[in-house]
Amino acid sequence: MTQQVGPVALPGWVTLVKAPNPGPMTLDGTNTWLLDDGTVIDPGPDDAAHLKAIMDAGPVRRILVTHGHPDHLDGVAPLAALTGATVGEAPGWVRELKTPGHTADSVCFVAERGAERVVFTGDTILGRGSSVVAWPDGDVGAYLASLDQLSAYPVPGLPGHGPVLPDCAAAAAWLRSHRLERLDQVRAAIVQGARTPTEVCEVVYADVDPALRFAAEWTVRAQLAYLETLSEL
Template sequence: MTARLDSELLPDWVTWLRAPNAGPMTLDGTNTWLLDDGTVIDPGPDDLAHLEAIIEAGPVRRILFTHGHPDHVDGIMTLLALTGASVGEVPDWLTELPTPGHTTDSVCFVAERDGQRVVFTGDTILGRGSSVVAWPDGDVGAYLASLDVLAGYEVPGLPGHGPVLPDCAAAARWLRDHRLERLDQVRAALKQGARTPEDVVNVVYADVDPGIRFAAEWTVRAQLAYLETLSEL
């Protein structure tokens, strides 16, 4: 069942709904954000109960999404059929920021009204933990640059999964440091004799949940591709 959540960090013009699709890759489930002008950000999976909860909390006039992964967009066609909303029309008070890295098409949205400002971060910054750089579509260099952009927003971050972030900028800086630390670990693994992405995963992500080992391998492949651009391989 869809959860409707409250947070003291949310402006009064934002409603937070969480889809019932919890899992290793989606944390507690996909966060859907509904703005009081009828804008829906990341409708989530094609789950009728969740989509009906969005409509009940509505109105629903336009639909935006932070990137094209199924857990964020599979519900769009059904929501369109139920509401007649439009897709992709960004309201004037909401700025779209290209933030590639997790995926090529990843974007964030900055909204400001009534003296309140927030950033909808999608999967570029999660509410907890770190995002997968989803090779071959994801790109470590682009991700680091996107984190540099988001480090300029010292406002709450409203992520695609997990709890609201008190400070988007602080989360971006932490993630950037974390990514650089992981790159150092990959370099060390290569020096120790790792030859394949699987070898690197065994060293750098030895404690990863077996259920998401494939995601760790995606990230390692993206890390190796990035290091190759630096002529380090």
């Protein structure tokens, strides 16, 4: 049966089980993706009801994760213990792409069945909004390169949070433009006299929800580190 997620219909071989962990950083909750061969991508939090929902949705034979943040990783060990699934061994029709930036260990997975192809984007590309470049682990230069890589995939993007993206390549292009615009704003804030990450954040991310200000400051620190590599600071 085809599952509808927002305006996009999932391929019949993919199922979404959403974790009950909504919040400012997780949007509607972590998206756990199940493939019909028993592959689970991002089991999400260690939540008994969520793990049961995953097992109820289909067989669990192998587990993959897009990166090591707890809202994606914490369910791995208990789900493996409950099901005997292997961890980290992708089937032949799922290809891993190294996509650092959000974190150093971030990856995406490209899955193909016949004429259908999708990209599981983890937190590299969210279903809405922009991802945090999580300094000090995250890296703006690496993130821009990862977006360049994903711009080669004009197929649905299945993110770690939020609705399905109709076109992963278009989303990657928009995010790259957005990041470059933010870098210009950081440069302008420095010219205006901002010196510390907090001061830059107050200028560039003045409209950010206070609950997310800490994440904005992480990104500012990563932006400043990137500009230092360009000898602009």
